[in-house]
Amino acid sequence: MKAALIRARVEAALEGRVLSPFADRSQQTIETVPTGVALLDALIGGLPRGGLTEIFGPDSSGRTSLLHAILGSATGREEECALVDASDTFDPWSAPGAGVDLRRLLWVRCVNLEQTLKVTDLLLAGGGFGLVAVDLGNVPPKLGRRVPLASWFRFRRVVEHTPTVLVFLEREPYAKTCATLVLRLEPGFENRNSKFETRNSKLERQSAPTVSHACLLHGLRPKVEVVRSRLPNTLTCVAHGQLSVAEEQLSAVSHQLSVFSHQLSDVADQL
Amino acid sequence: MFACIFIPDFPVCAVTRSEPALASRAVAIVDGTPPVANVVAMNEQAHSAGVKLGMPKLTVAEIASVEVRHRSPAAEASAHAALLDLGLVFSPRVEETALDTVVLDLVGLDRLIGPPEEAARRLATRASELGLESNIALAANPDAAVHAARGFPGVTLIPAGEESERLGPLPVEVLAPPPETLDTLRRWGVHTLRALAALPTPELSERLGQLGVALQKSARGATSRPLVPAEATLRFKEAMELEYPVELLEPLAFILGRLLDQLCARLAARSLATNEIRLRLGLENQSSVVSSQLSAEDNGQRSLKLETGSSKLDSSNSSFIIHHSSFSSIRLPVPTRNSKLLLKLLLLNLQSDPPPAPVVKVTLAAEPVKPRVAQGGLFLPLSPDPEQLELTLARIAGVVGKGNVGSPELVDTHRPGAFRMQRFSSKLETGNSKLEIRKSKTEARKSRSDSFNPSFIIHHSSLFFSSPRPLAPSPSSEQSSIVNRQSSIGLALRVFRPPLPAKVEVRDDRPVRVDAFGARGEVVLAAGPWRTSGDWWTDEPWDREEWDIALWSVVCGQLSAAKDNGRRTTDDVLYRIYRDLASGTWFVEGIYD
Numbered sequence: 001m002k003a004a005l006i007r008a009r010v011e012a013a014l015e016g017r018v019l020s021p022f023a024d025r026s027q028q029t030i031e032t033v034p035t036g037v038a039l040l041d042a043l044i045g046g047l048p049r050g051g052l053t054e055i056f057g058p059d060s061s062g063r064t065s066l067l068h069a070i071l072g073s074a075t076g077r078e079e080e081c082a083l084v085d086a087s088d089t090f091d092p093w094s095a096p097g098a099g100v101d102l103r104r105l106l107w108v109r110c111v112n113l114e115q116t117l118k119v120t121d122l123l124l125a126g127g128g129f130g131l132v133a134v135d136l137g138n139v140p141p142k143l144g145r146r147v148p149l150a151s152w153f154r155f156r157r158v159v160e161h162t163p164t165v166l167v168f169l170e171r172e173p174y175a176k177t178c179a180t181l182v183l184r185l186e187p188g189f190e191n192r193n194s195k196f197e198t199r200n201s202k203l204e205r206q207s208a209p210t211v212s213h214a215c216l217l218h219g220l221r222p223k224v225e226v227v228r229s230r231l232p233n234t235l236t237c238v239a240h241g242q243l244s245v246a247e248e249q250l251s252a253v254s255h256q257l258s259v260f261s262h263q264l265s266d267v268a269d270q271l
Numbered sequence: 272m273f274a275c276i277f278i279p280d281f282p283v284c285a286v287t288r289s290e291p292a293l294a295s296r297a298v299a300i301v302d303g304t305p306p307v308a309n310v311v312a313m314n315e316q317a318h319s320a321g322v323k324l325g326m327p328k329l330t331v332a333e334i335a336s337v338e339v340r341h342r343s344p345a346a347e348a349s350a351h352a353a354l355l356d357l358g359l360v361f362s363p364r365v366e367e368t369a370l371d372t373v374v375l376d377l378v379g380l381d382r383l384i385g386p387p388e389e390a391a392r393r394l395a396t397r398a399s400e401l402g403l404e405s406n407i408a409l410a411a412n413p414d415a416a417v418h419a420a421r422g423f424p425g426v427t428l429i430p431a432g433e434e435s436e437r438l439g440p441l442p443v444e445v446l447a448p449p450p451e452t453l454d455t456l457r458r459w460g461v462h463t464l465r466a467l468a469a470l471p472t473p474e475l476s477e478r479l480g481q482l483g484v485a486l487q488k489s490a491r492g493a494t495s496r497p498l499v500p501a502e503a504t505l506r507f508k509e510a511m512e513l514e515y516p517v518e519l520l521e522p523l524a525f526i527l528g529r530l531l532d533q534l535c536a537r538l539a540a541r542s543l544a545t546n547e548i549r550l551r552l553g554l555e556n557q558s559s560v561v562s563s564q565l566s567a568e569d570n571g572q573r574s575l576k577l578e579t580g581s582s583k584l585d586s587s588n589s590s591f592i593i594h595h596s597s598f599s600s601i602r603l604p605v606p607t608r609n610s611k612l613l614l615k616l617l618l619l620n621l622q623s624d625p626p627p628a629p630v631v632k633v634t635l636a637a638e639p640v641k642p643r644v645a646q647g648g649l650f651l652p653l654s655p656d657p658e659q660l661e662l663t664l665a666r667i668a669g670v671v672g673k674g675n676v677g678s679p680e681l682v683d684t685h686r687p688g689a690f691r692m693q694r695f696s697s698k699l700e701t702g703n704s705k706l707e708i709r710k711s712k713t714e715a716r717k718s719r720s721d722s723f724n725p726s727f728i729i730h731h732s733s734l735f736f737s738s739p740r741p742l743a744p745s746p747s748s749e750q751s752s753i754v755n756r757q758s759s760i761g762l763a764l765r766v767f768r769p770p771l772p773a774k775v776e777v778r779d780d781r782p783v784r785v786d787a788f789g790a791r792g793e794v795v796l797a798a799g800p801w802r803t804s805g806d807w808w809t810d811e812p813w814d815r816e817e818w819d820i821a822l823w824s825v826v827c828g829q830l831s832a833a834k835d836n837g838r839r840t841t842d843d844v845l846y847r848i849y850r851d852l853a854s855g856t857w858f859v860e861g862i863y864d
Contacts, residue, residue, distance in 0.1 A: 060844045064763035064864035078652035080697050089765040091861065092679035092690040098763070102679050106695045108667055109675040118670050126663035128655025128697070137765065137864070163653055187843070 030180070030231055033130075033165055036073030036099065037066065040224065044181065045231045049163045051180030052156050056170040061185040062222035064089075065098065067133055067169050072099030074165070079130025082106040082123050086116040087138035113143055117151055124158040124166070132159075133167045141172045152178040173227065182228035272387055273413045273498070274361075274375040274394060276354060277406045277420035281371035282312035285350035286340045288402040289511045289529060293338055301328040302342040311342060345510030345634070349533070352508065353401045355501065356537045360397060361390070364500040366413065372420070374413045376498050391426045401536055410434060415492035418464075421445045434492020439465030446489050452482060464490035507545070507637040509534050516555040516629030520621060523630060527617055530635045531610040544606035544642035548613055550620075553632030604696045605657040606640045612658050619665040623673070654697040664695065685805050686813055687849075687860075688766060763864055764847060770858035773848060782818055785848060787859045792822040795843055804852075814852040819863070821845050 007022060014021045032046030047053050047070065057063045074081045076099055083090060088109045092102060106129075110116045116134060123132050136144055156178040159166045168175065173182050278284050282300040287293045297316035301308040308328040317337050331339050351370050358365035361384055364376035377390060384390045387409045398405040408419035411431040415438060419427045422441035429437045441464045443456055455478075461467050467490040475483040488494050509530040517523050527550075538544055607613070643657075655663070667676045677692035773787035782794050799818035806812045821843040845863035850856065 058844075059765075059862050060864055062864065064765055068763045080652075080654045088675075088768050089861070090679075091688070091764040091766045092681055093688060094763045095679075096681070102681070105678055106664075107677065107679050107692070108671055110671055115671055119667050122663055122666050122670070126655060126659050128653065128660065130653040 031163070032231060033077070034073050035066070036069035036076075040066075043224070044183070044226055044229060047165045047167065048180045048231055049165055050160050051166065051230070052152070052159065052175055052178055053165065053167045053181040053183070054170060054173045054175055054179045055167065055183045055185065056173050057185030057222070058171065058187060060222075061187040062224075063137060063169055063185045064135075066183075066185065066224075067135070067167065068095050068098035068100055070165075070167060071095065071105065071131065071133060072101075074131040075099070075101035075104040077130065078104070080104050080106065080128065081131040081133065082108065082129045084108045084110060084116050084119050084123065084132070084134045086110050086113060086134070086136050089135065089138055113139055113147070117147065120155065121158075124155065124164070127162060127164070129164055131165045131167065133169065136168060136170045136174075139171070144170060144172060144174045147174055149176065149178075152176065179228060180230045182226070184225045184227050186223045186225070272377045272390075272409055272411065273416045274377050274390065274407065274409045275368075275413070275416035275420035276358060276373050276375070276394060276398060276403075277408075277417070278350070278354060278371040278403055279406060279424070280312050280314050281350065282342050282347060283314045284371075284404055285346040286343060287314075287404075288350055288353070288533065289343075289346050291402065291529070293340075294404075297322070297334075297337045299326075299331050299337050299339050300342050301331065301339055308341070313337075340514065341512070343510075343512045345512055345632070349509045350403065352506065353533065353537055354403060354405075356540050357394070357397055357401055357403065359503055360540045361394065363503065364498055365503075366498045367501040368413075368417060372417060373501075374416060374498060376500070377409070387428055391428055395426055397540065401540065402533065410492070412492065412494055413496060413498055414489050414494040418445050418489065418492070429492070435465075435468055435490075438490065438492050439463060439468065443467055443486075443490070446486055448482070448486055452479060452486070455479065505541075505543070505639045507534055507537055507543075507639055508634065509636075510632065510634040512553075512632045513630065516631045518629045520618065520625065523621070523633070524614065524618055526633050527635070528610070528614050530633060531613050531617075534635055534637050535608040535610040535613070538608045538637060538639060541639070542642070543639040544608045545613075545637035546603040546606045546640050547638035548603075548617065549636040549638075550617055551632075551634040551636075552626050552630045553634075554626060554628040555631045603661060604694075605643045607658055608642070609658060612662060615662055616665050619662075619669050623669050657697055660695075660697050685803060687803065687815070687817075764861045765864045766861040767859060770849075770860050773857045773859045775848065775850070775857040782820060782848065782857075785820065785822060785846070785857075785859070790822060790844075790846055790859050790862075795821040795823040797821075802852075812853070815849045816852055817847065817849040817860075819845065819847055 010021060030051065031049040033049060034041045034046050035044075055063050055066060071081055071083065072095070081104060083105060085107060088111070090107060090109075092107075095102065095105070106123075108119050108123075110119060113136070116136070116139075120132065120134050123129060152175040155166060156175075173179065173184075175182075282302075283298050286300060287298060295316075297320045298314050299310050299317045299322045300312040302311040303309055306329075310322060310324055310326045310328070310331055313322045313324070320334055320337050322331055322334065322337055328339060331337055347370065351367075354371075354373055355365060355367060358373040358375045362375040362377055362380060366374040366376075368374050377384070377387075380390075384393060391407055391409055394407050395405070398407070406420045406424055406427070408416045408423065408427040408429065410416035410419055410429040411434065415429060415434045418438055418441060419429055422438070422445045427437075442462060443453065443464060443466075446464070446467075448456070456462075456467065461470065467487055470487060472484060472487060475487055479486070485494075511526060511530060513526070517526070534545075603616075664676060674692060676695070678695040679690045680693045682689040682691055771787045771789060773785055773790065775782045775786075776784040781797055784793055785791065797818055797820045799820075800816040801818075802814075802816050804812070804814035807814075822845075823843050847860045847863065849858055849860055851858065
């Protein structure tokens with residue numbers, strides 16, 4: 001009875017400002033789109049529309065290739081995509097290899113972070129893009145961390161309730177609680193031992209071994225980890241045994257925390 | 272039935288059409304070379320305030336309630352074009368009787384535009400929408416309609432057979448006789464058309480000749496002549512000569528807004544739209560004219576074109592000017608007549624490329640095209656609204672520059688990394704042979720580069736890079752190949768623009784150590800070299816030796832990221848480096864990521 005009274009009072013206080021203050025947003029259906037990598041889709045359930053996705057990792061961790069796959073998937077659905085390139089590093093010759101239809105890609109070549117944020121604001125305000133990707137992969141984390149949290153909240157609010165997929169490619173995650181999905185990529189090799197052996201032998205011989213191009217790039221195995229996800233399908237995939245037990249627990253805790261922080265941030269926004 | 276549209280005080284109307292605020296005020300138009308400028312036209316309010324024709328400008332300027340403007344041939348030409356457009360909305364046969372008068376042939380159009388009363392009402396409404404305060408008259412013959420429109424204010428409808436009676440009260444001046452003939456008539460005491468019509472024809476012929484007979488016939492409204500229809504040209508141009516030079520963009524925006532409103536209203540009247548807007552700005556004391564053109568031209572790339580040596584004498588200010596023209600092209604992907612959208616695009620263009628001197632004349636021209644016909648669908652893929660997209664692109668271009676926004680297009684060359692930016696459009700033209708050719712070339716290039724770009728596959732919770740053609744067959748590689756065939760994507764390269772100069776230590780013709788800003792360390796593995804060259808027959812040949820390397824130890828970021836990432840990691844970073852064989856200099860081209 002007391003809870004009902006409190007609920008009624010809160011609803012009355014927020015009337016006109018908040019439509020349904022006690023609605024469980026975690027139960028809302030989040031539409032996802034495929035990333036272009038089938039097994040990754042099975043792991044995370046796809047990228048959320050109307051949400052902010054962060055993909056971060058060091059160099060040669062496969063984040064750019066993953067971004068190209070995402071762009072290829074989006075252009076394959078005949079959606080218009082935008083790529084805001086903070087450091088002008090996009091390679092148009094690599095992208096078609098991932099299925100990117102360059103005619104459907106708007107490429108904005110920026111020279112600094114300020115331009116990048118401005119352009120992202122303009123693109124999101126204009127609307128209509130199926131995917132807006134922001135490549136901060138070469139922006140030093142020291143600068144990236146200076147992006148005010150208000151900007152990330154603004155991006156999240158603008159893209160919310162729209163069919164646009166907003167993807168940030170970074171070295172570190174910057175959006176904190178504003179992100180719907182955070183993926184970490186780490187570089188790796190299929191046969192690390194042989195790699196180290198090669199390295200040791202190199203040091204002994206004081207000369208780098210020459211291999212074929214295919215051999216050099218063969219066996220790279222970057223790892224992907226779901227750091228944060230509000231997508232319900234992510235847990236389902238974990239339950240199917242795609243991850244180890246420890247990772248499953250970590251993901252579950254991460255998911256719980258993300259849901260909780262999402263609710264907190266929503267309440268903060270509404271108030 | 273013929274309809275005549277007459278604009279009284281046409282020079283005044285032409286000016287007030289550009290400056291609507293003057294419509295309710297007393298306005299006098301002066302013409303002539305300063306300081307000798309006299310009144311050539313005025314409206315009723317100015318006449319009531321005491322302004323007379325031929326009055327010197329200085330005298331008129333002493334009357335505080337009267338606004339004095341110089342006669343603007345450009346504004347009059349625009350007003351006349353609008354008048355002609357108005358006529359062509361209703362009838363395909365329109366005669367340009369005078370600068371301020373057009374006659375429409377409405378025969379057979381009853382079912383289309385209604386009875387004469389309805390036609391007259393619609394003509395008046397449309398004229399008001401175009402900013403033209405007009406007299407409209409409908410009569411059975413063109414001359415009667417013209418005389419009625421020039422003599423009676425508002426809308427006049429003269430039924431057939433009543434021309435003589437209805438035109439009778441009008442003064443003989445509406446017939447525009449020669450001055451000596453008019454003096455003769457006045458000496459006879461003939462002041463109205465009724466009096467002229469009542470004169471005996473033989474005696475009138477004896478005294479005034481055929482001219483007198485023709486005048487009498489006109490006074491009776493009994494003339495019969497074929498209409499001389501004007502050629503229906505699609506020229507949409509609006510111009511305004513400014514009284515004072517404009518230096519700031521904000522007041523210029525108001526002027527552009529007015530001109531665009533008029534232009535779009537004319538386009539709407541003709542059921543047309545535009546995908547090309549040309550803006551021409553006349554500058555003060557610069558002896559030059561700057562033109563900026565928003566048009567649908569090749570690739571949307573801005574091109575600068577200077578035209579020198581063409582000179583002419585400007586009649587408006589009698590100064591010798593030389594035309595320097597600079598054109599900037601912006602493609603409007605879809606036809607529009609949204610004046611607000613066009614205004615924003617023009618302002619964004621002017622913000623990025625402001626005129627170098629105060630503006631004294633503004634000319635806007637639109638290329639007419641058929642309006643866009645689009646039907647929405649529930650299952651269409653997501654794409655931005657073309658008009659909104661154009662505005663967004665213009666704003667982004669203002670931030671990053673026009674050459675830094677667009678869609679990349681691969682160039683048909685073997686030069687590494689060659690591409691060009693083309694205009695991004697949300698509406699793709701399918702079936703275009705040019706695109707098909709480009710696509711086939713892209714696919715051909717892609718197939719060539721497949722051997723250099725290993726695929727990117729995912730396996731369990733890890734992502735794999737795997738070569739499509741491993742050298743040594745093994746069970747794991749076979750499995751990878753199977754997965755690869757299922758879902759493979761190209762390995763991406765992050766390119767440094769410009770490439771980073773590097774110091775590379777070479778032993779046994781192989782790089783063993785690289786030292787560049789952001790990329791420093793021992794070479795773990797190296798693949799190469801791949802030697803390519805081309806364009807030796809041009810001024811920009813290229814000849815290079817390419818290596819793909821894996822660096823170990825210090826894995827730095829690139830560019831300014833070196834400080835944050837100058838730490839040792841346990842994983843290698845794959846780079847593409849190359850040596851320019853012409854200069855022998857090494858460069859780091861990019862990172863495989």
